[in-house]
Amino acid sequence: MMKQIILSILTLLFVAGCGAKTEPAPTSIPLDSPVGVTSYCQNIPIFMGEMGFNQPALSTSLPDYVGAALVDLDGAGNALDVYQHPSWDDAGYLGPITRDANGNLYVSPVPKVSLDLNPLEEQNKIYRIDTVTGEMVEFLDVEGLRPLTASNPFGVIGLTYDCDTNSLYAATLAGSTASEEVGRIVRIDLDTGQPAATLDNMDVIGLGVFNGLTGKRLYYGSARSSDIYSIPLDEQGDFVGESRLEFSLVALEGGGDEKARRISFTRDSMMTITAIDFTYSLHSAIGDEPQTHYKLRYLPDDTWGIVEVSRK
Numbered sequence: 001m002m003k004q005i006i007l008s009i010l011t012l013l014f015v016a017g018c019g020a021k022t023e024p025a026p027t028s029i030p031l032d033s034p035v036g037v038t039s040y041c042q043n044i045p046i047f048m049g050e051m052g053f054n055q056p057a058l059s060t061s062l063p064d065y066v067g068a069a070l071v072d073l074d075g076a077g078n079a080l081d082v083y084q085h086p087s088w089d090d091a092g093y094l095g096p097i098t099r100d101a102n103g104n105l106y107v108s109p110v111p112k113v114s115l116d117l118n119p120l121e122e123q124n125k126i127y128r129i130d131t132v133t134g135e136m137v138e139f140l141d142v143e144g145l146r147p148l149t150a151s152n153p154f155g156v157i158g159l160t161y162d163c164d165t166n167s168l169y170a171a172t173l174a175g176s177t178a179s180e181e182v183g184r185i186v187r188i189d190l191d192t193g194q195p196a197a198t199l200d201n202m203d204v205i206g207l208g209v210f211n212g213l214t215g216k217r218l219y220y221g222s223a224r225s226s227d228i229y230s231i232p233l234d235e236q237g238d239f240v241g242e243s244r245l246e247f248s249l250v251a252l253e254g255g256g257d258e259k260a261r262r263i264s265f266t267r268d269s270m271m272t273i274t275a276i277d278f279t280y281s282l283h284s285a286i287g288d289e290p291q292t293h294y295k296l297r298y299l300p301d302d303t304w305g306i307v308e309v310s311r312k
Helices: 002-011
Strands: 010-013 058-059 069-075 079-083 093-101 105-110 123-131 136-141 156-162 167-172 183-189 196-201 204-212 215-222 225-234 245-247 259-265 270-276 294-297 305-310
Touching: 058 225, 069 294, 105 156, 156 215, 204 270, 215 259, 215 270
Parallel strands: 093 156, 156 204, 204 259
Antiparallel strands: 010 058, 058 069, 069 079, 093 105, 105 123, 123 136, 156 167, 167 183, 183 196, 204 215, 215 225, 225 245, 259 270, 270 294, 294 305
16 A cells, blocks of 8 residues: 555656666757757755665655654565654645756645645745755745635745856745636846846746757746646846747547646657646645646657656
8 A cells, every 4th residue: 555655646856776777868958959858957956865865855745744854665566664853843744846957956835734734825826955964945035926725725836946147046826816817937147146037927837948949948848728838038137028828638539627736858859747626725635636648749840749648
């Protein structure tokens, strides 16, 4: 049963087997590279390598644990051990996770049960888990266009990192209502630790950066529809030009009217989307609902073609 739980609802940042064969990461990807992922520089946290775990996997959805937890898995996916740093539950329940070139982790709170452990005033914060010590501390309080309310308790709900520009992108839903879309996407310059650019009046969950034939683009999934969009980025990682609609999940063969919770890319130019039936209430708590997985391939005409759809 634990194996099924781990494989079905665990929100894994990565699995790193000690001594396992891994594809060597390229040393760099130029900004004018025609096609490529932008996560090539992300490193495993130093503290994780010192744990002695066989295959450590970081989760924010492990049953009976609030916050983040590090799970040791065997080759069959069974949980062998669980470790939780004393600071990892300080911000209540957590949602999205990403990491930078030094192995520092970035996470944000997401209310999953109630607001008791996730008070409204804390939901727009991003926390940093130090690559050496493993301690989680507040990194940045993202400014929304409007304050959070009990009718929409979600703040920062999406995170992704771009190696080329050392940028952290965060999406917040703060202040949006059933009739007003006032969320924003923020680019945070990790060289300064400060916000550098914003896209306003859009509600977004999943985020991902990809270098395509026409340049670098930030891909994002609407929190209000099954639409996937992208917007060009310049050499600093700032937003330039106009957003374009890439496709809608519901229009894909085998697709459904879900929202893109997570967008990621692989080195063979594949896009993976994890989608959920998200609403703006606690009843659609991120990480605890059924998920649909979409796999798409990047095509020579700068579009994406569906490969497969699976549900679990």
